[in-house]
Amino acid sequence: MPLFGKSQKSPTEVVKALKEALTALERGDKKSDKAQEDVSKNLLLIKNMLYGNSESEPQTDIVVAQVAQEFYNNNLLYSLICNLNKIDFEGKKDVAQVFNNILRRQIGTRSPTVEYICTKPEILFTLVCGYELQEIALNCGSMLRECARYEALAKILLNSEDFFNFFRYVEVSTFDIASDAFSTFKELLTRHKIICSEFLEQNYEKVFKHYQRLLNSENYVTRRQSLKLLGELLLDRHNFTVMTRYISNPDNLKLMMNMLKEKSRNIQFEAFHVFKVFVANPNKPKPILDILLRNQEKLVDFLSRFHTDRSEDEQFNDEKAYLIKQIKELKPFLSSSTVTGTSVASPANINTFSTSYRSIDNVNDKPIIFD
């Protein structure tokens, strides 16, 4: 207990005060200004308990446990998120920080908050809907991405109807909100490999019907980012079944061939990384083979002129040379051989790409270079 200054309130008292202020704010009567102030004040107190500040260290585990327990008992996570729009600017950010801290809480290998949210999935769905409101979209985004780190929560999100709202959110006209939604969307589709691939397999039709819209979006950023993500998804070996299905559909091939010729060089380049999978497939279905054969000469001609200035990108040039060779050697479909042959495509060729697929996310640890 400090000798001077205010004596500290106990977590129970602060959480109680927060709950009362929040109820007043929810009611939205004349006193709502005062209520808003009280909410922010108590949020700050709780934040400082959890994180500490420049004057104090964060509190012991016992205090953190008490705060968390009080939050569960009062269903406070949910009411904070429901009323997020009414909380002031700094308070909104504090909600996100408090939420993320309580979420990360661990007892041994257990994550009690994750277990708690599993029983209250409405918390997750309310967060998703947060993307509809400009003022809280980014705060909800930061909480959602923290949730997506936990497999159990990611699974609930993926399997909810609300997940398909993301196809709309990633395309909204405000750039920062769309980008934030895209990061969350990507996190959900890539973080937990097993549940992601299960989700994609089980919902293949619906997901790719929606995904098609993103690839044809009028918004350049949406198009570029979703095409890049598509490449990453297909080349992830966990998604082998999904990939096989995707590269068997001639419409997808046509789309990629058209995207190879888009005005944007970045889109051409990303499309290349999807297109290569169609060509590398050792067991091409007849419709795919037919398209490639019909365009055999054009493709060879096109690819040999494709992004020739990328002479330093060795991997790209190797892959391009490989594709040209494959296309040159294409032979018309022999129906008898495939009937007797194995029906599962050999992943060997395709996987040569997936292991070395350039990952831009890993560049953050560059050494310093003085120039």
Add this chain to the structure above:
Amino acid sequence: MLYETSSKYYVTCSVMNNCFFDKGKVLLARHKTSRTLVAIKHFNLEEFTQEQYDLIMEEIFFMRQLKHPNILPCLTSYVINFDLYVVSPLMGFTSCHDLISAHFQDGLSEIIISFFLRDVLRALDYIHSKGYIHRSVKARHILVHADGHACLSGFRYMYSLPKCGSLNKVHHFPLHTSHNLNWFSPELLEQNIEGYDEKSDIYSVGVTACELANGIVPFADTSTTSMLTEKVRGVIPQLIDCTTWFLHDDDQYSKDEICYSNENIENENQKIISRKFSNSFHAFVELCCCRNISIRPLPKQLLNHSFFKPIRRIGINLQELLQPAVPYTETNTTELHEDVAVINDLSYDFDDINIYPEEWDF
């Protein structure tokens, strides 16, 4: 006020500046709905690598999370074709860097600097209290409103301090910052096990103070390696005036230059040699650039420094002091009757559009 996400709602007036390694443009525009002037940063994303794209995105996110009278806000951002537009309020006097290169090659006057740095320190106090380090305080990132108040910008290098009590140190070296090295603190440059914290920004404030006063950033003509060793040795950047001139053996103002035949340069130098900055200004810089981090104060403490006392005198008119610089305002801005997009069409490089002419045969 709602700022729309379409170029229809903004009328371009002129191109003010370049930004982001000259890959972006800053446009002066009028927001039609509110009839106010705004600054719109325009980037052609097609020319950007994924890393650069991420940097810009990061900057917008940070701007969206900060709200303070001395921090440049982002009003909205939107994409049209390949272009990203980021709308901010107009800062009529543009950046301190621009002010210096246009009108104050020898540096700004002390009183102006104290106003600007007070605003910067207020912004830093807020940023630090939210758990961030700015890492890019420099004249280029101090923008001045037509009414004279300054705003901090340049948030793409900002970094979160780990949130765990009072012992906060980070080790991360900012990416793509070769052009910021002169402003970095020795502890940041050193990259040792002890790391650095928000006081690194205070060192940059000290360097920026010299930059504003001298008209040129300290170590400008020093090689990167010797800049690093000097900083680590504890050499403190200095304000150049009659008290420090002869201590100064910098290449920039070397004694040979005084004997240089060009009369202009001699006159310029004469002006610099004869001026005198106050003792508290010298002390302020020394304190900011103190090698010992425990002595270096936090923004709140620095705001009480005697350097800021003259600000309290009433009747100081910053706009007058900044003459001959004239801010962009309602009265001197004329509209070009074009959408924001129209001007930008000129900037497209059509030469690399060599779309394969043949149609695929499906």
